[in-house]
Amino acid sequence: MFVLGLTGSIGMGKSTTSAFFREAGIPVHDADATVHRLYAGAAVGPIAEAFPGVVVDGIVDRTRLGALVLGDGAAMKRLEAIVHPLVGAAEIAFRGRMRAAGHPLAVLDIPLLLETGAERRVDAVAVISAPADVQRARVLARPGMTAEKFAAILARQMPDVEKRRRAHFVIESGYGLDAARRQVADIVRALAGSRRSH
Numbered sequence: 001m002f003v004l005g006l007t008g009s010i011g012m013g014k015s016t017t018s019a020f021f022r023e024a025g026i027p028v029h030d031a032d033a034t035v036h037r038l039y040a041g042a043a044v045g046p047i048a049e050a051f052p053g054v055v056v057d058g059i060v061d062r063t064r065l066g067a068l069v070l071g072d073g074a075a076m077k078r079l080e081a082i083v084h085p086l087v088g089a090a091e092i093a094f095r096g097r098m099r100a101a102g103h104p105l106a107v108l109d110i111p112l113l114l115e116t117g118a119e120r121r122v123d124a125v126a127v128i129s130a131p132a133d134v135q136r137a138r139v140l141a142r143p144g145m146t147a148e149k150f151a152a153i154l155a156r157q158m159p160d161v162e163k164r165r166r167a168h169f170v171i172e173s174g175y176g177l178d179a180a181r182r183q184v185a186d187i188v189r190a191l192a193g194s195r196r197s198h
Helices: 014-023 031-038 044-050 062-069 073-100 132-140 147-156 160-166 177-191
Strands: 002-007 028-030 105-109 124-129 169-172
Touching (some): 028 073, 031 073
Parallel strands (some): 124 169
């Protein structure tokens, strides 16, 4: 089974691109969706202990948690020490299920793939990219987003130009949905016959 790592900075269109892989019949493990599930399950207890006041009605309130960890390196490290092992276990289970089902290609959708060294766990990296003005407009249109918050998120992410340099595939999302869908189809055709695996 060939494992493709899918990543891109905030506002680049990663969720949409991930959906195009699913449309093409390729299984996708979404690290963000896994975190959402953990914030209502296994991660609640440890996070409540490390960050009092962020759990509301048994679920981690992402807004409250974000206010505590964004821009605070030590707090972010404490959070990652709780969440990363749980996300890693979910990823290992996903790989096992997909390999057992005989899938020739699987995608790991990981927002901080290159920042966390997760590229070592995949056979190739695809980066979703768009012009900086398009990215900014998309992100600032999100509810509750501010220029300051956007800047803090960008500060944690590798610059887009560096991500592009380290990618095996670059998916340009600034030219509309049909163009991005075609690029995904090209990648699927190129990789579906490969069976490398870690």
